[in-house]
Amino acid sequence: GAVVSQHPSWVICKSGTSVKIECRSLDFQATTMFWYRQFPKQSLMLMATSNEGSKATYEQGVEKDKFLINHASLTLSTLTVTSAHPEDSSFYICSVPISGEQYFGPGTRLTVT
Amino acid sequence: LAKTTQPISMDSYEGQEVNITCSHNNIATNDYITWYQQFPSQGPRFIIQGYKTKVTNEVASLFIPADRKSSTLSLPRVSLSDTAVYYCLVGEWSSASKIIFGSGTRLSIRP
Numbered sequence: 001g002a003v004v005s006q007h008p009s010w011v012i013c014k015s016g017t018s019v020k021i022e023c024r025s026l027d028f029q030a031t032t033m034f035w036y037r038q039f040p041k042q043s044l045m046l047m048a049t050s051n052e053g054s055k056a057t058y059e060q061g062v063e064k065d066k067f068l069i070n071h072a073s074l075t076l077s078t079l080t081v082t083s084a085h086p087e088d089s090s091f092y093i094c095s096v097p098i099s100g101e102q103y104f105g106p107g108t109r110l111t112v113t
Numbered sequence: 114l115a116k117t118t119q120p121i122s123m124d125s126y127e128g129q130e131v132n133i134t135c136s137h138n139n140i141a142t143n144d145y146i147t148w149y150q151q152f153p154s155q156g157p158r159f160i161i162q163g164y165k166t167k168v169t170n171e172v173a174s175l176f177i178p179a180d181r182k183s184s185t186l187s188l189p190r191v192s193l194s195d196t197a198v199y200y201c202l203v204g205e206w207s208s209a210s211k212i213i214f215g216s217g218t219r220l221s222i223r224p
Contacts, residue, residue: 004156034211043200044157044214093156100145100206104156 003027004096006105013084013112020080021108023050023094029074030096035067038091038107050077050094084112117201117215124221131188133218135201138182146177146184149200151217157200161186196222 007022023033031052036044048069049057056069068080081088093107118136125131137146145164149157161168163175163184174187188195200217204210 036214043216046211046213049211091154095156095212097206097210101159101162102147102206102212104149104158107154107156109154 003098003103004094004105006092006094006108008108009106010109011111013110015085015112016083018080018082019084019110020078021092021094021110023077023079023096023105025075025096025098025103028096028098030077030098031074032097033071033077034095034097034102035069035077035079036093036095038093044093047079050079052077081110084110086112088112116213117203119199119201119215119218121216122219122221124223125191126223127192128190131191131195131220131222133186133188133199133201133220134183135186135215136183137201137203140181140203141205143205144203145206146175146181147202147204147206148173148175148186149202151198151200160199162206191220191222193222193224196220 005024013019033050035047037047038044046059047062050069050071052071058064066082071077089112091107091109094105095102147162148160150160151157161173161175163177165177168175176185198217198219202212204212
């Protein structure tokens with residue numbers, strides 16, 4: 001069965017609004033989770049490392065005030081895309097490291113109109 | 114973080130064996146080599162992981178030469194459902210280690 005879940009699987013929002021994406025580790029506690037973004041026909045791009053109980057670590061070029069990450073518990077990390085614009089439309093994927101292996105969520109398709 | 118280089122795309126036919134090679138010249142002593150498969154609009158799925166020599170599981174084999182500067186993913190008797198993007202990743206794979214994806218190899222299988 002799935003080890004990592006994401007919610008929602010897809011979302012459409014209007015430009016200027018905020019959208020929250022959840023990543024859950026179903027059977028394991030995770031002090032670290034990763035968030036990726038993937039545009040069509042491109043590879044996954046690491047956005048940030050979500051750390052339970054502390055601030056997220058963002059990759060260079062990723063706006064921390066636009067992509068808010070909250071690692072609220074050992075099984076949940078959320079990514080909020082604030083003031084979304086059409087260029088934020090993408091496939092967002094989280095991953096959870098468990099016993100030396102990375103488990104990826106099914107992804108969330110965000111479309112900003 | 115070791116950078117990886119793979120062919121952008123490959124084509125093959127059903128029933129054939131497919132070998133995808135990945136170059137990672139700057140691999141570190143503690144790095145493992147891991148391959149993932151991704152279908153459109155899905156998260157990547159683990160295929161196989163190795164450190165040296167050869168590793169085999171129910172879906173693939175991974176060949177790693179002694180210098181570990183490259184690796185080859187071997188898919189035996191591919192089917193249409195093996196059409197996907199395959200990523201070669203190199204890293205320590207500890208809980209805090211972030212993973213950087215390369216471009217991946219887009220494999221297309223034809224009837």
